[in-house]
Amino acid sequence: MDKALELENLSKTYKIGFRKAGRRAVVDVSLSIPAGKVFGLLGPNGAGKTTTIKMALGFLKPDSGQVRIFGEPNGPKARARIGFLPEQPYFYPHLTAGAALDFYGKLFGLKRAERIERTKLLLDTVGLSDAVKLPLSKFSKGMLQRFGIAQALVNNPDLLIVDEPASGLDPIGQVEMRRLLAALNAEGKSILLSSHYLSEVENICHEVAIMNKGTVIARGDIGKLLDAGDVYTVKAKSLPKTWRPVKSVVKKGHINGIANLIVGKDDLDRLIDGIRSAGGHIEDVRKVTKTLEELFIELVGANANGGSHDAN
Ligand SMILES: Nc1ncnc2c1ncn2[C@@H]1O[C@H](COP(=O)(O)OP(=O)(O)O)[C@@H](O)[C@H]1O
Ligand SMILES: [Mg+2]
Secondary structure, eight states, X not given: OOEEEEEEEEEEEEEETTTTEEEEEEEEEEEEEETTSEEEEEOOTTSSHHHHHHHHTTSSOOSEEXXXXXXXXXXXXXXXXXXXXXXXOOOOTTSBHHHHHHHHHHHTTOOXXXXXXXXXXXXXXXXXGGGTTSBGGGOOHHHHHHHXXXXXXXXXXXXXXXXXXXXXXXXXXXXXXXXXXXXXXXXXXXXXXXXXXXXXXXXXXXXXXXXXXXXXXEEEEHHHHHHHTOEEEEEEESOOTTOOOOTTOOEEEEETTEEEEEEEGGGHHHXXXXXXXXXXXXXXXEEEOOOHHHXXXXXXXXXXXXXXXXXX
């Protein structure tokens, strides 16, 4: 499959302070973002998501590693295929939405007729046609964020990179943003979005990578990631007092003579066979799928806001 973005062994240490002590923000990160998909870069604050994105965009030079954009080395030509909405965008507040998009169009060297057409199309795409004459200072946070997407689309990019698009949005704004990104993806745009909001990612991303403390700690298809974490609860009765379940049973208890057992997917059959051969009866078997949030908390653990390592 074609790749929109390939990050190979990227590392970045920020030099801080007079003595130039280093802060390892990104350590040996490799990611492959397939063309035509929505890829979610997840992780708590300080995980290294923004630093990774800045290196992908060429805003920050990696200490080591490579970036390829649609198979090309990271240069001006390849980067022209990317649109970007930063984490904390700044827009001139006194400009109207129409004038601001016209301004960005000029930056990309679009002719007047093209700019007029583009501005209309983009405001329509992000649902802001009615706000064409409204100054950005009057925009709600949700409208500003959608305007930001329009701005990122001025050069009609093939890859859209959005850093924390749902940050600070109310639930309706978040849903609107999700729908907008999903619609853009349906039109064929590849999307890389970073987030520490799991619900956002769970619903629209085809693939995710989870970062913590500068490294990727899990990656893959969301369904498969969650599947690997599946457990089953088994209820059984009439088991002899002396019966002991297979070792892999993670939890057990008794309520009113019914044994309640929790087991990993791989040992489900063995547990059921064991119960039957001991003379027990299976009352209920249920699959418990974790939410991405549960998986995330399990992986990131108590250090969720631990930031990065300091390397001296
Ligand atoms: N310009 C900078 N100078 C020094 N340290 C930085 C700078 N930017 C980010 N960091 C540090 O690098 C780590 C990763 O930050 P960042 O990439 O912004 O993470 P995220 O986007 O996942 O919240 C954090 O510990 C942060 O404090
Ligand atoms: Mg960030």
